[in-house]
Amino acid sequence: MTKENVKFAISLSSLRIIHFLINHRIMAVNYKDLGLVNTREMFKRAINGGYAIPAFNFNNMEQLQAIIKASSDLKSPVILQVSKGARNYANATLLRYMSQGAVEYAKELGCKHPEIVVHLDHGDSFETCKSCVDMGFSSVMIDGSSLPYEENIALTKKVVDYAHQFDVTVEGELGVLAGVEDDVVAAESHYTKPEEVIDFVSRTGVDSLAISIGTSHGAYKFTPEQCTRDPKTGRLVPPPLAFDVLDAIMVQLPGFPIVLHGSSSVPQEYVDMINKYGGKLPDAVGIPEEQLRKAAKSAVCKINIDSDSRLAFTAAVRKVLAEKPGEFDPRKYCGPARDLMTELYEHKIKEVLGSDNKLAQLD
Numbered sequence: 062m063t064k065e066n067v068k069f070a071i072s073l074s075s076l077r078i079i080h081f082l083i084n085h086r087i088m089a090v091n092y093k094d095l096g097l098v099n100t101r102e103m104f105k106r107a108i109n110g111g112y113a114i115p116a117f118n119f120n121n122m123e124q125l126q127a128i129i130k131a132s133s134d135l136k137s138p139v140i141l142q143v144s145k146g147a148r149n150y151a152n153a154t155l156l157r158y159m160s161q162g163a164v165e166y167a168k169e170l171g172c173k174h175p176e177i178v179v180h181l182d183h184g185d186s187f188e189t190c191k192s193c194v195d196m197g198f199s200s201v202m203i204d205g206s207s208l209p210y211e212e213n214i215a216l217t218k219k220v221v222d223y224a225h226q227f228d229v230t231v232e233g234e235l236g237v238l239a240g241v242e243d244d245v246v247a248a249e250s251h252y253t254k255p256e257e258v259i260d261f262v263s264r265t266g267v268d269s270l271a272i273s274i275g276t277s278h279g280a281y282k283f284t285p286e287q288c289t290r291d292p293k294t295g296r297l298v299p300p301p302l303a304f305d306v307l308d309a310i311m312v313q314l315p316g317f318p319i320v321l322h323g324s325s326s327v328p329q330e331y332v333d334m335i336n337k338y339g340g341k342l343p344d345a346v347g348i349p350e351e352q353l354r355k356a357a358k359s360a361v362c363k364i365n366i367d368s369d370s371r372l373a374f375t376a377a378v379r380k381v382l383a384e385k386p387g388e389f390d391p392r393k394y395c396g397p398a399r400d401l402m403t404e405l406y407e408h409k410i411k412e413v414l415g416s417d418n419k420l421a422q423l424d
């Protein structure tokens with residue numbers, strides 16, 4: 062065995078040991094020690110106050126900086142959302158330390174009592190959820206929505222039973238969103254059945270419920286055939302969300318926290334910018350913001366936004382690279398991307414979700 066091989070074997074076994082220690086909770090971290098909070102109190106306040114908490118996905122430093130800057134400056138509680146893809150892209154350990162750093166950064170920005178949740182988005186197995194709980198996440202989603210009903214209940218309950226031991230809150234999902242969801246391609250959405258929600262919530266013990274009422278993931282939420290066209294602008298106008306289904310769910314579960322996934326509005330200005338500077342996003346369409354405003358006033362207390370941030374980032378990067386083809390310092394195009402995302406997050410918080418100035422302690 063060469064010296065290099067020995068070194069490699071040692072580092073591999075120390076990684077295995079660390080994973081063993083985390084898995085057996087010998088080295089596990091609790092979110093409270095990282096300065097994070099779970100969703101319980103903030104959801105209660107959001108429902109009573111008629112606003113929604115932003116759940117922004119992040120995969121990199123610039124997105125995280127922009128989210129923390131916008132939420133701290135506007136004194137908004139915020140949910141930092143990490144998908145399985147984000148964990149694979151950015152490394153789970155790095156993400157954990159970045160999230161911990163986010164609390165310190167918010168304080169540096171002058172927000173004395175930040176309320177930051179680190180949440181697993183679309184957890185697909187008990188093991189992924191457990192790993193996040195053990196690594197200091199304060200909230201996890203277990204997405205069993207593509208499973209048969211009873212299997213969804215069994216898996217969700219297993220995650221709840223584990224997470225609640227550490228006061229980590231859990232989001233479950235009933236109903237299937239249209240479009241590409243995780244690895245599942247649903248040709249059409251299956252709205253949440255209001256007659257199932259009481260049974261699901263009481264048997265699983267979830268803290269919040271993601272529902273399907275016509276939203277979907279990505280920048281193409283509706284086909285042109287599903288939309289009408291605005292005669293003045295020629296732009297696509299999507300069909301309204303199924304607020305009747307939301308109302309029926311709220312009758313079954315009064316005051317229970319409801320979550321909307323797939324809630325990017327796909328701002329036309331970003332799509333136009335991307336297309337102008339060499340991109341190709343024909344007929345991209347999202348959820349109109351007035352529908353999100355309406356939802357935020359109801360029991361919908363968490364609204365998930367990822368694609369809009371991706372669009373803002375891409376639009377800003379394309380603009381810089383198109384206008385300055387000689388630029389090769391990533392700070393010169395990631396910086397403007399960060400600024401545009403900060404603007405986007407501020408707009409969502411203040412003008413759409415209404416979560417500004419809603420920290421429990423505003424001093």
Ligand SMILES: O=C(CO)COP(=O)(O)O
Pocket residue numbers: 118182183277278279280321322323324325326365366367368369
């Ligand atoms: O639901 C989401 C993350 O879980 C994000 O939805 P968008 O693709 O509409 O941003």
Ligand SMILES: O=C[C@H](O)COP(=O)(O)O
Pocket residue numbers: 118144145146147182183278367368
């Ligand atoms: O719901 C999906 C989120 O937008 C996360 O997307 P991702 O799985 O590509 O990270």
Ligand SMILES: [Zn+2]
Pocket residue numbers: 183204206207234238242
């Ligand atoms: Zn789902």
Ligand SMILES: [Zn+2]
Pocket residue numbers: 182183278322323365
């Ligand atoms: Zn989602």
